[in-house]
Amino acid sequence: xxxxxxxxxxxADAFGSPSVSLEIAPGATVxxxxxxxxxxxxxxxxxxxxxxxxxQRYAAVxxxxxxxxxxxxxxxxxxx
Amino acid sequence: xxxxGRLVRESIDPSALVREVARSAHGAIVLFLGVVRxxxxxRAVAGIEYTAYEAMACSELRxxxxxxxxxxxxxxxxxxxxLGELSLExxxxxxxxxxxxxxxxxxxxxxxxxxxxRRVPIWKQEHYVDGTRxxxxxxxxxxxxxxx
Numbered sequence: 001x002x003x004x005x006x007x008x009x010x011x012a013d014a015f016g017s018p019s020v021s022l023e024i025a026p027g028a029t030v031x032x033x034x035x036x037x038x039x040x041x042x043x044x045x046x047x048x049x050x051x052x053x054x055x056q057r058y059a060a061v062x063x064x065x066x067x068x069x070x071x072x073x074x075x076x077x078x079x080x
Numbered sequence: 081x082x083x084x085g086r087l088v089r090e091s092i093d094p095s096a097l098v099r100e101v102a103r104s105a106h107g108a109i110v111l112f113l114g115v116v117r118x119x120x121x122x123r124a125v126a127g128i129e130y131t132a133y134e135a136m137a138c139s140e141l142r143x144x145x146x147x148x149x150x151x152x153x154x155x156x157x158x159x160x161x162x163l164g165e166l167s168l169e170x171x172x173x174x175x176x177x178x179x180x181x182x183x184x185x186x187x188x189x190x191x192x193x194x195x196x197x198r199r200v201p202i203w204k205q206e207h208y209v210d211g212t213r214x215x216x217x218x219x220x221x222x223x224x225x226x227x228x
Contacts, residue, residue: 009203010215056136076217079202
């Protein structure tokens with residue numbers, strides 16, 4: 001299935017895009033999405049354990065990802 | 081009752097924030113402003129551009145306001161974060177909290193800004209006087225590997 005991953009700030013710069021579309025297997029988790037992102041050009045610049053949000057909530061690497069979910073890689077936040 | 085979190089693009093008006101949380105039941109209002117500073121990590125800063133994952137940032141700001149109100153027993157917590165290009169001395173964040181008593185109001189204010197810094201998906205790119213730019217991470221260092 002196809003999943004679109006939103007990218008922001010330094011990660012968007014690393015990938016050269018504000019989002020990437022990935023093919024992942026049904027039953028995939030956040031860990032699988034991260035592994036697919038690392039294969040993408042620029043993905044080697046991700047840190048070892050980036051924060052991820054699924055449907056606008058922080059998610060663990062074990063969180064399942066379904067078709068149509070909004071997945072986002074969250075760089076170190078720096079508000080304030 | 082005002083328990084809210086907002087993203088704005090215009091300048092933050094501190095007195096408007098205070099007016100929104102003021103009630104006759106509150107004996108204390110604490111206003112926190114985060115402002116753009118001229119030096120970070122030894123580099124001369126000219127300005128900062130703030131960006132966000134806007135939908136999630138908004139929901140996180142609102143969640144923090146609700147949690148703060150519940151945790152400290154307040155009916156009025158307002159968090160406003162500005163996005164876009166900011167100049168030195170511009171306020172990037174304004175937090176107005178009110179409580180019957182000052183001890184709780186101070187604690188509420190402090191807790192709220194610390195949660196914001198930890199959780200809300202907002203990023204800042206500092207623009208330096210020498211013309212360079214860098215994304216900044218929470219500890220104040222530039223993010224490794226993405227400097228142009």
